[in-house]
Amino acid sequence: xxxxxxxxxxxxxxxxxxxxxxxARKAGxxxxxxxxxxxxxxxxxxxxGGDSRFTLSTTYTGTAVPIxxxxxxxxxxLIAAAAGVALLSRLGRRFGLFSGIAxxxxxxxxxxxxxxxxVLPIGSTIALSVVxxxxxxxxxxxxxxxxxxxxxxxxxxxxxxxxxxxGALAGTIAHSAWVGLIAGILGGVLIxxxxxxxxxxxxxxxxxxxxxLNLLALGMTSFLYSQLMQNDATSFNTPPLLPxxxxxGLSKIPVxxxxxxxxxxxxxxxxxxxxxxxxxxxHTRWGLRTRAVGEHPVAADTVGIKVRAIRYRNVLLAGxxxxxxxxxxxxxxxxxxxxxxxxxxxxxxxxALIFGRWSPINAMLAAxxxxxxxxxxNYLGSILSxxxxxxxxxxxxxxxxxxxxxxxxxxxxxAADGQPYTKS
Numbered sequence: 001x002x003x004x005x006x007x008x009x010x011x012x013x014x015x016x017x018x019x020x021x022x023x024a025r026k027a028g029x030x031x032x033x034x035x036x037x038x039x040x041x042x043x044x045x046x047x048x049g050g051d052s053r054f055t056l057s058t059t060y061t062g063t064a065v066p067i068x069x070x071x072x073x074x075x076x077x078l079i080a081a082a083a084g085v086a087l088l089s090r091l092g093r094r095f096g097l098f099s100g101i102a103x104x105x106x107x108x109x110x111x112x113x114x115x116x117x118x119v120l121p122i123g124s125t126i127a128l129s130v131v132x133x134x135x136x137x138x139x140x141x142x143x144x145x146x147x148x149x150x151x152x153x154x155x156x157x158x159x160x161x162x163x164x165x166x167g168a169l170a171g172t173i174a175h176s177a178w179v180g181l182i183a184g185i186l187g188g189v190l191i192x193x194x195x196x197x198x199x200x201x202x203x204x205x206x207x208x209x210x211x212x213l214n215l216l217a218l219g220m221t222s223f224l225y226s227q228l229m230q231n232d233a234t235s236f237n238t239p240p241l242l243p244x245x246x247x248x249g250l251s252k253i254p255v256x257x258x259x260x261x262x263x264x265x266x267x268x269x270x271x272x273x274x275x276x277x278x279x280x281x282x283h284t285r286w287g288l289r290t291r292a293v294g295e296h297p298v299a300a301d302t303v304g305i306k307v308r309a310i311r312y313r314n315v316l317l318a319g320x321x322x323x324x325x326x327x328x329x330x331x332x333x334x335x336x337x338x339x340x341x342x343x344x345x346x347x348x349x350x351x352a353l354i355f356g357r358w359s360p361i362n363a364m365l366a367a368x369x370x371x372x373x374x375x376x377x378n379y380l381g382s383i384l385s386x387x388x389x390x391x392x393x394x395x396x397x398x399x400x401x402x403x404x405x406x407x408x409x410x411x412x413x414x415a416a417d418g419q420p421y422t423k424s
Contacts (some may be wrong), residue, residue, distance in 0.1 A: 023095065024087045024088075024093070024095050025087065025088055027084070027087055027095070027099060027102075028084040028085065028086070028087030028088040028098075029084065029088070030084070031080055031081065031083055031084030031087065031098075031099070031102035031106075032081045032084035032085060032088075033084075034080060034081075034084075034102075034106055035077045035078060035079070035080030035081030035082070035083070035084060035102065035105060035106060035109075036077065036078075036081050037077075038073065038076070038077035038080060038105075038106050038109040038110065039073065039074045039075075039076075039077030039078050039081070039109065040077075042073040042077065042109050042110055042112070042113035043070050043071075043072075043073035043074035043077060043109065043112075043113070044070070044074065046070070046073065046113050048069040048070050048113065048116040048117070049069075049116045049117030049118075050069065050116060050117040051066035051067060051068055051069060051116070051117075052066070052067045052068075052069045052072060052111065052112045052113075052115040052116050052117075052118070052120070053065065053066050053067070053115070053118070053119045053120070054067065054115070054119070054120050054122055055119060055120070055121050055122065055123070056121075056122050056123050056254060056255055057121055057123055057124075064119050067112060069112050069113060069115070069116035069117075070112075072108070072109070072112035073109045073110075073112040073113045074109075076105045076106070076108040076109035076112060077105065077106070077109040078105075079101065079102075079105040080101070080102040080103075080104075080105030080106045080109065083098040083099070083101040083102035083105065084098075084102055086098045087099070087102075111376075114380055114383075114385055114387075115383075118383045120379065122255070123254070123255045123258065123259075125372075125375055125376070125379065126255060126259050126372075127258050127259040128375045128378075129368065129371040129372040129374070129375040130259050130260070130267070130368065130371060131263070131267070131333075131371075132370075132371035132374045132375055133364075133367045133368045133370065133371030133372075134266055134267055134270050134325070134328050134332070135160065135325040135326075135328045135329065135342075135345055135349065136325075136345065136348055136349045136352050136367035136370055136371060137270045137273075137274065137325075137352075137363070137364050137367045137368075138266075138269075138270055138273070138321050138322065138324050138325030138328070138349075139156045139159075139160065139322055139325045139345065139346055139348075139349025139350070139352070139353075139367075140349045140350075140352040140353040140356060140360075140363035140364070140366070140367055141270075141273055141274065141277055141318075141321050141360060141363065142156055142159065142188075142318040142319070142321045142322035142325070142349075143156060143318070143349065143350055143353035143358075143363075144277060144281070144353060144358060144359070144360055144363060145277070145314045145315070145317050145318040145321065146195075146314060146315050146318045147294065147353070147358055147413060147414060147417050148281060148290050148291055148294045148314070148358060148414055149290050149293050149294050149310060149311045149314040149315065150293055150294040150297060150307075150311060150414060150416040150417055150418070150419060150421070151195070151196070151199055151200065151206060151311055151314075151315050151417075151418075152206040152207055152210065152417055152418040153195065153210065153315075153318060153350070154206070154207055154209075154210025154211060154213075154214070154350065155191055155192075155195050155209070155210040155213040155214055155217075155346075156322055156325075156346035156347070156349050156350055157214045157217070157218075157342055157344065157345070157346025157347055158191045158210075158213045158214040158215075158216065158217030158218070158346070159187070159188040159191045159192060159217070159318075159319060159322035159323060159325070159326060159346070160188075160322060160325055160326040160329065160342045160345060160346045161214075161217040161218060161221050161326065161340070161341075161342055162187035162188060162190055162191050162217050162220075162221065162323070162326060163184035163185065163187040163188040163322065163323035163324070163325065163326020163327055164184065164187075164221075164326040164327065164328075164329040164330045164337055164341060164342065165187060165221040165224065165225070165326075165330075165337050166180075166183040166184055166186060166187035167180040167181060167183055167184030167187065167239065167323075167326060167327040167330045167331050168180065168229075168236075168237055168239045168330035168331065168336060168337035169183070169224075169228070169229070169236055169237070169239075169337070170182070170183030170184075170239075171183070171239030171240060171330070171331050172235065172236050172237055172238050172239045173235075173236070175240065176240065177239060177240045177241060177242045177243070177331045180239050180240075180327065180330070180331040181242065181265075181324075181327050181331065184323045184324065184326050184327035184330075184331070185319075185320050185323035185324060185327075186323065187323050187326060188319040188320060188321070188322040188323020188324070188325075188326055189316055189319035189320055189323060190319070191213055191217060191319060191322075192315050192316050192318055192319025192320075192322070193316065193319065194213055194216075195209060195210065195213060195315055195319075196311070196312050196315040196316060199420070200308055200311050200312060200315070200420070200421075201308075203420040203422070206418050207418065214346070218340060221337070221339070222339045222340065225237075225337060225338070225339055226339075229336075229337060233336070237336050237337055238335070238336060239330060239331045239335060239336070240331070240335075241264075241331055241332070241333075241335050242264040242265055242266065242327075242331050242332055243264065244262065244263060244264055245262075245263070245264070245265070245268075246261065246262040247261040247262070264332055266324060266327065266328050266332045269324060270324075273321065273360075274360050274361060274363075274364045275360075275361075277360045278359070278360040278361050281360065289305050289310060290310060290314060291414070292305060293305060293307050293310050293311065293416070294414035294415070294416055294417060295414050295415045295416060296415065296416065297416050297419070297421045298421075298423075301421075301423055307421050307423070308421060311421075322346075325349070326342075329341050329342060329345075344397070347400075348370050348396065348397070348400050349367065351366075351370075351400040352366035352367040352369075352370060353366075354413075355369075358413060358414065369399070370396060370399065370400060373395060373396045373399045374396045376395075377392050377393070377395045377396060380392055
């Protein structure tokens with residue numbers, strides 16, 4: 001039995017025949033303008049303090065490759081513009097390839113300017129970007145499970161907060177990171193259960209409900225933090241951290257090894273879950289039914305699929321995944337809970353879901369982009385970049401807005417996303 005529903009409802013909205021200003025041509029013009037601006041402002045007109053040095057090492061002392069900062073910024077900007085020209089031609093059919101080249105060119109042009117006179121350790125930057133992307137990957141997967149079933153999940157932020165709080169509290173009381181991990185999962189499931197019951201059973205508007213659940217989680221965790229953790233951190237807010245496991249042999253591979261094969265269980269679960277959910281969603285009976293419920297619940301119901309049961313099940317599974325993401329903030333990294341410590345990460349995960357077109361693998365790639373942006377922001381702050389610190393602080397959120405604004409109009413959510421169903 002085929003599990004391909006693309007023939008029924010395509011995911012990408014294509015331009016009508018005969019339309020000249022296709023997505024590729026619009027993107028091509030944009031990349032040409034941005035590439036030329038990068039070459040001009042970050043290359044020709046910018047001040048440079050010497051060569052930009054890049055090393056594959058995880059430290060600043062490794063062998064670095066010097067690149068003339070001005071020339072590098074100009075060349076990379078021109079490469080981005082050339083990719084834009086390619087999109088204007090018949091090569092525009094390779095939209096993903098040339099868009100990737102253009103984006104990388106613009107980023108490298110910017111880095112040549114900023115790293116001028118300094119060293120950028122690429123190895124540690126990549127590794128820290130992956131670590132920063134862990135909660136984003138798990139949060140976006142939570143969104144995939146919900147929204148492919150037809151339930152909008154704006155409550156990822158609340159699921160993160162509940163998971164982080166209960167993970168820290170239970171981990172501290174039990175003196176066990178594993179108990180904290182289980183408690184964090186239950187915290188995510190708790191918020192998901194409220195989302196499921198109120199949206200599926202009582203038909204509450206799902207977007208409004210998600211916002212309210214976020215506020216509920218913020219209020220409850222802040223109150224309990226003030227009453228318990230703040231007054232006695234030793235007894236309630238000093239959980240042990242999850243152990244780091246290095247996979248023998250694989251962890252020694254340069255750059256890739258320390259990044260993908262030397263981390264906590266959250267890193268490995270995030271990677272494995274991406275591919276497990278992708279395969280399950282597009283190559284199993286459960287995935288076919290899930291997508292049918294998210295696209296055409298009436299048609300699914302007529303062939304005997306229990307629409308509401310599938311939605312309940314998937315929303316609760318989403319809570320498990322988001323609870324894991326919440327554990328990252330406490331027992332996975334900092335070792336303590338703080339008020340509103342997720343600082344909007346759940347909304348960035350939601351943006352990664354949209355940017356990734358409701359696909360697990362694409363959502364992971366989007367999460368890695370946002371993780372890289374966060375790490376570059378931290379790096380620029382450490383080298384005293386001339387860019388104001390206030391702007392650096394908003395850079396990850398600005399990238400989120402640009403990504404969503406640039407792609408939402410060209411893709412669509414599952415057809416029944418956010419639509420209540422009452423017949424089964």
